[in-house]
Amino acid sequence: MKRNIVIATVAAAALVGGGTATAVAFSGDSPEASSTPRSSVSVPHDDVHEDAREAKAATVSAPEAAAAALKAVPGTVTGIDLDQDRPGLVWEVDVLGKDSKWHEVTLDAGDAKVLNQRVEHAGDDDHGVDRARAELKGIAVDASAAARKAADRYGTVTSVDLDDDHRSSAVWEVETVSKDGKEHKLHVDPKTAGVTVAPRDADDDDNGGRDD
Incomplete structure (x- = not known):
């Protein structure tokens, strides 16, 4: 999933009991992937109508996933994606943390439990922190x-x-x-x-x- 800026401020965590509309995907090929706990939700692999099956299987909404990610890493959600990955069905969320670093958070699509999170090194993504902040500035709808x-x-x-x-x-x-x-x-x-x-x-x- 390409990293485009998606907003979900820390206030969103208090606003929603959980949260879909905000986060980023990261590759399951990362070193952390092999040790990531499995999601409680699995979806049979089939390219035909795969998104529809994933949407039906997920019990955690996008806003709920965003809110859960922000509890783990305070900051601003910049993207969110529902994905059938190695751990099972997950929400993949990117957060621009208050520490000015990019964080990738993987959450169980069944109960919003954090399965994995990591900090990206400088230059790992194609949007710098300054650019991200500039794009987020002045946006009223997160x-x-x-x-x-x-x-x-x-x-x-x-x-x-x-x-x-x-x-x-x-x-x-x-x-x-x-x-x-x-x-x-x-x-x-x-x-x-x-x-x-x-x-x-x-x-x-x-x-x-x-x-x-």
Whole structure:
């Protein structure tokens, strides 16, 4: 999962009893992966509708995962992703800590238990701390709020990122799976919380539309 900036301040931990809309994924190939406790949730591997099965299996929401990560590492969540990894089904969360270091936290998607966490070394990621802070500055809608807004209409949130690629201002890019198994990619305005269906790729059937 690419590291784009996703917001979830320390206040989010108190605001939510747990939390989906904020975090970052990290590779299961890290040295820590082999010693990481297994998640209590497993999903049979199958590329077809994999996101839908993962969304159905997870009992911890994105905002709950974000809040749990912030309890482990105070700071700001910059991304979140639901993933079937070596430990099982997990939430992978990146936090820009109060210590000005990047932290990667892996949480059980069944009970929000912290399975693993590590500090990234300088230069490990493509967003420096200064750039991250600059992108987060002035944003009124944090990642948890963006996830809740998207979930109101489009189902279970599986990923949230602050996407600033090829546009004048950043938006929350939120991915969801609805009850019918359909996957949605949405943009949530970080200032107004307005929801826009993201434009489809050329080979997709539908065109994006506005949905406030």
